[in-house]
Structures are given as C-alpha cells and as structure tokens.
Amino acid sequence: MVYLLSIKRFGYNQQKSSLTYPLETVTTDLVIIGGGGAGLRAAIAAAESDRSLPITLLSKVYPMRSHTVAAEGGAAAVTQEHDSLDYHFDDTVAGGDWLCEQGVVEYFVNHAHRELVQMEHWGCPWSRRENGRVNVRSFGGMKIDRTWFAADKTGFHMLHTLFQTSIRYPSIHRLDEHFCCDLVVEDDRVQGAVTIEIASGQFVFIQARAAIIATGGAGRVFRQNTNGGIVTGDGMALAYRHGVPLRDMEFMQFHPTCMPSTGLLFTEACRGEGGFLLNKDGYRYLQDYGLGPAEPSPRNKAMELGPRDRLSQAFWHEYQKGNTIEGLHGAYVQLDLRHIGKKKLLERLPQIYEMAVDYQNVDPAESPIPVLPAVHYTMGGIEAGRKTASRLPGLYSVGECSSIGIHGANRLGSNSLTELCVFGKVAGEEAAAFAKSAPLGAAGTLRKLAKEIQQRTESIVSNNGGTERTADLRSEMLKSMEEGCGIYRTGDGMQVTCDKLAELRDRYKRVKVEDTGSAWNTERLLVLELGYQLEVAEAVVHSAIKRKESRGSHQRLDGFEERDDENFLKHSLAFYNGDDAPRIDYSDVSITKSKPDVRAYGAAGEKAEQKNERSDNG
Amino acid sequence: MAEVEKTIEIAVLRYRPEKDTKPVSQTFEVPFTDDMSVLQGVQYIKDYLDGSLSFRWSCRMAICGSCGMMLNGEPKLACSTFLREYYPGTLQIEALKHFPIEKDLVIDASDFIDKLGSITPYIVPAEPRSVEQGEYLQTPAQKAQYDQFSACINCMLCYAACPQYGLSTNFTGPGILALLHRYNADSRDGARETRMEIVNSEEGVWGCTLVGYCSEVCPKEVDPAKAVNLNKVNSTMDYFLRFFASGKGAGK
Amino acid sequence: MSARDPYVRPMTSWWLKNPFYVRYMIREATSVFVVLYAFVLLGGLASLVKGETAYNAWLASLANPLAIFFHLMATAAALYHTVTWFRVSPKVTPLLFVGGYRVPDGLITGVQYVIAAVLYLIIFTVAWT
Numbered sequence: 001m002v003y004l005l006s007i008k009r010f011g012y013n014q015q016k017s018s019l020t021y022p023l024e025t026v027t028t029d030l031v032i033i034g035g036g037g038a039g040l041r042a043a044i045a046a047a048e049s050d051r052s053l054p055i056t057l058l059s060k061v062y063p064m065r066s067h068t069v070a071a072e073g074g075a076a077a078v079t080q081e082h083d084s085l086d087y088h089f090d091d092t093v094a095g096g097d098w099l100c101e102q103g104v105v106e107y108f109v110n111h112a113h114r115e116l117v118q119m120e121h122w123g124c125p126w127s128r129r130e131n132g133r134v135n136v137r138s139f140g141g142m143k144i145d146r147t148w149f150a151a152d153k154t155g156f157h158m159l160h161t162l163f164q165t166s167i168r169y170p171s172i173h174r175l176d177e178h179f180c181c182d183l184v185v186e187d188d189r190v191q192g193a194v195t196i197e198i199a200s201g202q203f204v205f206i207q208a209r210a211a212i213i214a215t216g217g218a219g220r221v222f223r224q225n226t227n228g229g230i231v232t233g234d235g236m237a238l239a240y241r242h243g244v245p246l247r248d249m250e251f252m253q254f255h256p257t258c259m260p261s262t263g264l265l266f267t268e269a270c271r272g273e274g275g276f277l278l279n280k281d282g283y284r285y286l287q288d289y290g291l292g293p294a295e296p297s298p299r300n301k302a303m304e305l306g307p308r309d310r311l312s313q314a315f316w317h318e319y320q321k322g323n324t325i326e327g328l329h330g331a332y333v334q335l336d337l338r339h340i341g342k343k344k345l346l347e348r349l350p351q352i353y354e355m356a357v358d359y360q361n362v363d364p365a366e367s368p369i370p371v372l373p374a375v376h377y378t379m380g381g382i383e384a385g386r387k388t389a390s391r392l393p394g395l396y397s398v399g400e401c402s403s404i405g406i407h408g409a410n411r412l413g414s415n416s417l418t419e420l421c422v423f424g425k426v427a428g429e430e431a432a433a434f435a436k437s438a439p440l441g442a443a444g445t446l447r448k449l450a451k452e453i454q455q456r457t458e459s460i461v462s463n464n465g466g467t468e469r470t471a472d473l474r475s476e477m478l479k480s481m482e483e484g485c486g487i488y489r490t491g492d493g494m495q496v497t498c499d500k501l502a503e504l505r506d507r508y509k510r511v512k513v514e515d516t517g518s519a520w521n522t523e524r525l526l527v528l529e530l531g532y533q534l535e536v537a538e539a540v541v542h543s544a545i546k547r548k549e550s551r552g553s554h555q556r557l558d559g560f561e562e563r564d565d566e567n568f569l570k571h572s573l574a575f576y577n578g579d580d581a582p583r584i585d586y587s588d589v590s591i592t593k594s595k596p597d598v599r600a601y602g603a604a605g606e607k608a609e610q611k612n613e614r615s616d617n618g
Numbered sequence: 619m620a621e622v623e624k625t626i627e628i629a630v631l632r633y634r635p636e637k638d639t640k641p642v643s644q645t646f647e648v649p650f651t652d653d654m655s656v657l658q659g660v661q662y663i664k665d666y667l668d669g670s671l672s673f674r675w676s677c678r679m680a681i682c683g684s685c686g687m688m689l690n691g692e693p694k695l696a697c698s699t700f701l702r703e704y705y706p707g708t709l710q711i712e713a714l715k716h717f718p719i720e721k722d723l724v725i726d727a728s729d730f731i732d733k734l735g736s737i738t739p740y741i742v743p744a745e746p747r748s749v750e751q752g753e754y755l756q757t758p759a760q761k762a763q764y765d766q767f768s769a770c771i772n773c774m775l776c777y778a779a780c781p782q783y784g785l786s787t788n789f790t791g792p793g794i795l796a797l798l799h800r801y802n803a804d805s806r807d808g809a810r811e812t813r814m815e816i817v818n819s820e821e822g823v824w825g826c827t828l829v830g831y832c833s834e835v836c837p838k839e840v841d842p843a844k845a846v847n848l849n850k851v852n853s854t855m856d857y858f859l860r861f862f863a864s865g866k867g868a869g870k
Numbered sequence: 871m872s873a874r875d876p877y878v879r880p881m882t883s884w885w886l887k888n889p890f891y892v893r894y895m896i897r898e899a900t901s902v903f904v905v906l907y908a909f910v911l912l913g914g915l916a917s918l919v920k921g922e923t924a925y926n927a928w929l930a931s932l933a934n935p936l937a938i939f940f941h942l943m944a945t946a947a948a949l950y951h952t953v954t955w956f957r958v959s960p961k962v963t964p965l966l967f968v969g970g971y972r973v974p975d976g977l978i979t980g981v982q983y984v985i986a987a988v989l990y991l992i993i994f995t996v997a998w999t
Binding site: 061062066067070114117120121122125127128129131132134156160164168228229261262264328351358469470513514515517518519522523 | 698
C-alpha cells in the first residue's frame with residue numbers, strides 16, 4: 001500500500017497487472033541501479049541538474065548497507081600548499097603502472113578537492129585540525145599527505161551523508177531491496193530494467209530513458225576477500241551480457257593487511273598512522289623488496305606506505321622463504337601498531353581497535369595483529385569514457401563496477417572514494433542530459449521484452465528438481481579463482497581455472513532451488529548472483545591468461561615476469577560470448593603527459609624523482 | 619572452516635508467510651569452530667541444511683547494520699557475536715523484536731526508514747557558503763558535540779530493545795532521535811527549530827520512559843538514551859522559553 | 871495480491887522476558903512506596919497541626935510492627951530508586967569535556983554517590999547532636 005501511494009506521490013504511472021501474469025510497470029526518466037556511494041552521488045547530481053526529472057534509484061539492499069560503508073581509510077584530494085595536482089596525477093598513473101587513462105586522471109585530480117568540500121557541506125564529519133580545517137593523513141603510494149578521513153570509518157560516514165542528503169530531493173524515488181535481473185535494451189539503447197521486489201517476489205519493470213549502473217565490484221568471486229556478501233558483480237554482468245565489454249578485469253587488488261579466515265580489512269591508514277609490517281622474526285621485511293630504507297616513522301611512498309600490489313607480492317615472497325607464521329587459517333605476517341599508543345589508536349583507528357579485540361582477541365596496543373593479503377578491489381569493470389558513458393547508448397556506469405580508467409593496473413588507496421564523488425556527479429549529469437534528449441520508447445514493445453526477461457529469470461530460479469547445490473558451485477568457484485588467479489599467476493594454473501569455470505557454468509544450468517516461496521526468497525537471489533559471479537570470474541581469468549606480461553596487480557611466474565609495453569600497454573576487453581568463453585580484445589591507453597617509466601618506491605623512487613625534476617628544469 | 623570440533627544446537631524461529639500462520643521454531647545441528655560468528659552459523663544452515671532460511675547480512679564487520687537478530691532474547695549483530703559464547707547450550711535465534719516479521723529472521727524495516735526520512739536528516743546550512751569558498755570551519759571540540767551520535771549504523775537493535783516502541787510504533791524511537799540530535803548538535807546546521815517540533819511532539823522524546831536498554835545493546839556506543847534524554851531537557855527549556863516569550867508578548 | 875503477510879508478535883508480559891526490563895519495572899514500582907510514604911509524612915504534619923496528643927498518637931502508630939515493616943520496605947525502595955537514578959543520570963547530563971577528554975558516565979554517577987554520602991553524614995550529625 002505504501003508502495004502504491006509513494007508512486008502516486010511522485011507522479012509515476014502505475015499499471016497494476018493481472019494476477020495471472022504479475023509484472024508491475026514503473027515509468028521513470030533515469031534509472032540508477034545501485035544505491036551505494038556512486039549511485040547516491042549520481043542520483044543527487046541528476047536531481048540537482050533538473051529538479052523535475054523523475055529518478056528511480058534501485059538497490060538490492062537499503063542504501064546505507066551498501067559496501068561503500070566498509071571503506072575505512074579515506075578519500076584523496078590535493079589539499080596542502082606544498083602538494084600539487086601534478087603530484088597526485090603522477091602518483092596515480094605510476095601507481096597504476098601506466099595503464100590509466102591519463103586524460104581521465106587529469107579530470108579526476110582537478111575535481112577531487114571540490115567534491116570532497118561538497119561532501120563537507122553536506123555534513124560529512126571529516127576529521128579536523130585544531131583550527132577547524134579538514135585534516136589529511138598519509139596513504140600508500142601517495143607522495144604528499146592528501147587523504148581526507150573520518151576516523152577509520154570514512155566510507156561509512158560518506159555513505160550515510162550521501163544517503164541522508166539524498167532524502168532532500170523529492171524527485172529521487174527509491175526502490176529499496178529490489179534486485180535487478182536484467183536491462184531492457186531496444187532500438188540499440190537502454191530503455192529500462194527488470195527487478196524483483198525482494199519482499200514480495202513481485203517482478204517490476206522500470207521503463208526509463210537512461211540507466212546508470214553503480215553496483216560496485218566483484219570481489220566475492222574470490223574466497224578470501226574484504227568485501228560484503230552483496231559485492232557479486234551484478235551490474236558488470238548485466239552490461240556484459242548486452243555486449244558492453246568488461247575492461248582490464250585481470251587486475252584484482254589484493255589488500256596486504258586483512259584478517260586471516262574472514263578477510264576483513266585493516267585499513268591502510270594503520271600504516272599511514274605509522275604501523276609496521278613484520279615477518280615471523282619481527283623484521284620489517286619490506287626493505288628487502290625495493291621499498292626501503294626502514295625508518296622509524298612512515299615516509300610517503302616507502303616501506304609500509306608503498307603501493308598495495310608491491311606489499312601483497314612481498315608477502316608472497318616471504319611465504320616462499322618460510323618467513324611467515326603458520327596459523328589456523330594459513331600463513332600470516334604481523335601488523336604492528338603498538339608504538340602508536342592506545343590513545344592515538346582509539347582516536348584515529350577506533351574500528352580497527354574494536355575489530356582486533358572482538359574478532360581476533362588481540363589488543364593492538366599490546367601485541368601485533370595477524371594479517372595476510374586478501375582480494376579487496378576490482379580495478380577493471382564496465383568500459384566507460386571520461387563522461388561515464390558506455391558504448392551502449394543510454395548506459396552509464398560509475399564506481400567500482402566501472403572502468404573509467406583512473407586505477408590502471410593497481411589502484412592507490414583513497415582514490416576510489418574520491419572517484420565515486422567526482423564521477424558520480426558526472427554520471428548523474430550526463431545520464432540526466434541523455435534521458436531528457438531521448439524519446440520515450442513504445443511501452444508495449446518494452447513490456448513484452450520485460451516479460452520475456454521475467455520468464456527467463458523464473459525458469460532459472462524455480463528449478464526445484466535441479467541437482468546442483470548453489471553453495472557447492474560457489475565454493476568451487478572461489479577455490480579455483482584463488483588457486484589460479486591469485487597474487488602470482490601461471491598460464492597452466494589459469495587454464496585449470498578457465499576449465500573449471502566452464503564446467504561450473506554448465507553445472508549451473510542444473511542448479512537446485514529448495515525455496516519455492518515468493519516472499520523474501522533469498523535463495524533465488526543467491527542463484528542469480530552466482531550466475532553473475534561465474535560470468536564475471538570468467539572475464540577475469542580469460543583476460544588474465546591472455547596478458548602475457550607482469551604489470552601492477554597482474555604478476556606472472558611463467559616467463560612473463562616483466563612489463564611488456566610493446567605488446568601490452570593496452571586495455572584488455574572481455575566480450576560476452578554466450579555459453580562460450582569470452583572473446584578478448586584490446587584497446588589503446590591514452591598517454592598524455594606521462595610516458596611509461598620504471599615504477600620505483602623507497603629510496604630508489606626518490607632518486608628517480610629528483611632526476612626527473614632536474615631534467616624537467618633542464 | 620578448518621578442524622570442525624564441536625556441534626551447537628541452533629533453534630531458529632521460522633515464519634514463512636505463504637505457509638505458516640504463526641512463527642514456529644526449527645532446530646539445526648551446526649558444526650562450528652571457536653572463531654565462527656553466529657552469522658557464519660546461520661550461513662551454514664542456509665548453504666547445507668535448509669536453503670529456504672532467510673536473513674539479511676552483508677559486510678561481516680559490524681558496520682553495514684544488516685544482521686541484527688535476537689540471540690537468546692538479546693538484540694545483537696550476528697556477525698560480531700560468536701557461537702562459542704552459547705556453547706554447549708542451545709542458541710535461540712529470532713527476528714528483531716518489535717518489528718513485523720516478513721520471513722524467518724527478516725523484519726519489515728519500513729517504519730524505521732520512513733522515520734529516518736521524516737526528521738530532516740541532513741544539514742540545512744546555518745549560513746550559506748559556496749563550494750568555492752572551501753569547507754566550513756569546525757573545531758574538534760565542536761565536532762565532539764555530535765561525533766558519537768553520527769556513529770549510528772541503523773542496525774535497529776535499539777528499537778528491538780525499546781519496549782515503548784514495541785507498545786506503540788508512534789514513538790519516534792531511540793536511533794532516529796539520536797540521529798536527529800546529531801544534526802541539531804552540528805555547528806554547521808541551522809534547522810534546529812524544525813526538528814524541535816518533532817522532539818516536543820507526543821511522538822518525540824516524551825514517549826521515552828528511560829528504560830535505558832537501547833544504550834546497553836548499541837554496538838557502536840552511540841548512547842541513544844543520552845540523545846533522547848538530553849532532548850527532554852532541551853524540550854523543557856524550549857517550552858519555558860516559549861512560555862516566557864509569549865507572556866512578554868501578552869504584557870505589551 | 872502479494873506474497874507478503876508480515877507477522878506482528880504480541881507484547882504480552884514483555885517485562886518478564888528480560889532481566890533488564892524486570893529491573894526497570896521494579897524501579898518504576900518504587901514510586902508507589904514513595905507516594906505512600908509521602909502520605910504518612912502528610913499525616914504526621916496534619917497531626918502536628920491538630921496538637922500534641924494527635925502528634926503523639928501518630929508517633930505511636932509508627933511503632934506498630936506493620937508500620938516498621940512498611941518503613942523498611944519504603945527505605946529499600948527509595949535506595950533502589952536512588953541507585954538506578956544515579957546510574958541513568960549521566961543520560962540527562964550534557965556532554966562534558968575536561969582538557970579535551972570526555973567526562974565518563976561512571977564519574978558522573980560516582981560524584982553523585984559522594985555528594986549523597988556527604989549529605990547523609992551532615993544530616994546524621996545534625997540529628998545526633
């Protein structure tokens with residue numbers, strides 16, 4: 001009843017369908033799929049660009065449950081006098097091992113500060129200096145301190161600020177707890193989406209003139225990961241199935257400091273605040289991997305403040321040397337925060353403190369925290385240009401699901417929270433403009449397509465006589481991805497994973513669904529999510545096996561240990577190919593200001609920077 | 619999931635709206651290790667014992683606020699509570715109290731969400747400032763006035779703890795009143811008067827009888843009871859200020 | 871026609887189901903004794919106005935075992951109420967900071983115990999001398 005009323009209130013057309021064929025229709029101008037940071041920021045931007053534009057914001061959970069909530073460390077923007085946009089640009093491009101779209105990075109660093117100030121105006125409780133100005137902290141791979149933070153709950157505060165601010169705009173009509181099954185594509189453009197209202201199991205067709213996908217990453221295709229259960233790559237799979245390529249999917253970020261077993265995240269800010277990484281002998285082993293010298297306090301872009309790919313790779317080497325500690329859940333190293341002191345830990349890293357105590361029974365002020373690398377972030381995603389548009393007219397993407405090109409082969413910590421602000425705004429404005437210029441499609445034709453989608457979906461999720469258990473398929477996928485597509489990869493290992501995924505996709509056709517009810521049937525949703533995960537996982541491993549070089553987070557051990565700019569200074573593009581493996585193609589990388597160079601950190605990095613500055617001056 | 623050692627009995631209060639007329643308890647035997655959370659136990663049931671069991675969850679680290687449940691009668695987050703705490707006894711799990719049950723452990727949160735939207739839950743600037751002018755200044759001391767109240771993860775445990783909300787859902791309730799106070803106490807905000815109308819109303823702070831259990835169960839130390847009862851003081855002062863103001867007006 | 875059919879659980883005898891609620895209900899119930907004791911005092915005041923005989927009769931009535939039992943109960947109730955009130959009183963105290971540190975709730979409660987103890991001491995000393 002509330003649902004019907006709210007639709008009336010916002011001026012939507014409501015066509016109650018017959019009982020025999022339940023499919024409700026909602027007509028809107030812009031549909032946004034995903035209610036996390038990026039989706040909310042886009043919704044607000046679209047609403048501000050035209051207050052009369054009807055916007056429908058779909059989310060499979062209540063927006064404040066979205067995984068933006070778990071981001072801890074902060075958001076980067078050039079803030080201090082002695083910092084510069086060029087520094088942020090250079091850090092990002094070199095951090096991404098030159099696989100970044102440089103024009104896009106330039107736009108990003110230029111608009112970063114403005115967007116974080118905007119967040120401040122909306123109430124985000126950024127941590128402050130004594131004089132009332134916003135404070136910044138150090139972060140891995142960043143030359144100058146430029147990471148804005150709200151203690152160690154930055155994503156939580158940004159998400160709640162955006163969600164609560166979005167309530168100001170009556171033109172944003174939310175459909176919370178609606179699961180998206182497919183996009184409706186007609187006349188070679190996106191014209192809506194089909195969703196399931198989770199509470200009732202009712203299918204709803206949302207007719208729209210433009211769509212933004214903002215569904216987050218796909219970290220849940222790996223076993224040990226820092227991601228929430230909802231991070232299953234839904235939006236990536238939706239776009240992929242409609243012919244939009246997934247770009248640079250082989251680049252999965254392993255975060256070096258996560259909790260053994262659960263993979264829960266200990267923010268990079270732990271190291272930004274001065275934390276050390278120790279091996280079993282209490283030795284700061286990063287100095288052996290070109291990140292030294294080891295100094296008592298953190299120096300930017302050195303040691304513990306090196307980039308994430310390098311740190312996770314160093315863990316792997318320590319493991320090979322037998323320098324890690326064997327625990328119940330595999331090998332680990334130690335994150336030592338003791339010297340920071342309890343008072344500062346409670347002020348700057350309260351959540352980390354609480355997690356270590358509650359989950360691991362470790363008091364970080366007294367003893368080091370056991371940590372290991374786990375999958376954290378999907379650098380690749382739906383191919384998108386600087387204006388967030390995909391190659392399919394009317395389809396935009398933003399946030400972790402999108403590959404807009406600022407992360408390249410390795411994302412720098414604290415760039416993604418800023419990304420969702422900067423490009424969320426762009427996506428909202430661009431998609432709103434497209435929606436206003438696009439004609440409203442023929443309702444009858446679109447509804448017919450939507451009904452077909454409904455039937456197809458129902459046939460997948462009502463297979464009570466199936467033989468395959470969802471949990472088995474899922475755990476085999478996770479294990480295979482971890483074994484074949486981890487921190488270090490080989491062609492043979494990846495081939496095994498490719499074969500395994502093909503097998504799993506075939507077995508998926510016989511998946512069993514026990515729950516026959518309609519109301520809150522989460523088993524159905526898990527099955528649909530698994531379908532998305534399997535396809536996205538395939539895109540990851542097939543992109544990876546074809547990239548015969550080592551770059552950023554993609555490292556090979558089988559004769560391709562070096563970066564190969566001649567052949568692989570290219571984006572990989574995975575195209576959906578029905579039941580078969582994806583077709584892999586390549587596109588050029590835009591290089592404007594920064595030619596590919598050696599990625600150097602620690603003392604070597606400083607030397608290289610001095611040399612570059614001299615040659616710039618000369 | 620290494621080395622399965624023990625088995626715990628978990629009794630889940632099930633309710634399947636298309637089958638059951640009222641909730642019924644169903645017991646499962648769940649193998650567990652000492653580091654397994656209650657959430658992992660419930661996930662085990664869904665994956666291997668009964669796929670039809672429904673519950674909400676996501677982040678696994680007590681920040682998304684999805685997995686609030688009654689564990690042996692106490693509202694808790696399933697992801698940060700451990701099975702070992704209930705072994706060797708039986709763990710009884712039930713959907714959050716005081717909310718209608720949609721299915722099994724899933725409650726209808728729409729009342730909470732509607733209330734959240736009704737309290738002007740955003741900054742209405744006390745003085746306008748353009749983005750180009752940079753951030754508003756706010757000292758750490760000013761920030762400390764609202765900091766703890768901004769830590770609410772909307773998990774609704776406090777609503778499940780509040781008998782006044784259980785007796786009448788007209789009461790705005792602890793979490794939302796804490797959020798309201800978060801904005802009233804923010805030095806950048808200028809909409810206190812609008813929100814005080816809610817505070818002063820029948821549905822506002824006076825619906826609270828200071829049971830105080832909300833603050834006990836809060837997993838983020840928001841202390842909603844404090845926010846509510848501080849606003850009883852504010853509401854009283856408001857009343858007298860208005861009283862004197864109108865008295866003066868009448869005297870003229 | 872929807873598959874939804876939310877179930878609302880009844881609130882019958884809710885206050886017996888959680889020790890926290892039981893303690894709360896006892897706290898609320900202590901007010902009954904406070905009211906009754908107020909009537910007893912009021913009776914004393916009335917008898918004082920009536921004259922010495924009436925006042926002496928009132929005093930004598932207090933020596934009745936039932937009256938003594940009531941006073942013991944009332945004292946226990948008042949003490950219980952005091953303890954619970956001290957415990958919740960930080961909830962109505964504005965956020966206090968000293969030197970950048972938040973004054974903890976426990977300290978606010980503690981200070982009240984100290985004040986109460988001092989007051990009792992003064993009253994007893996005055997009554998004794």
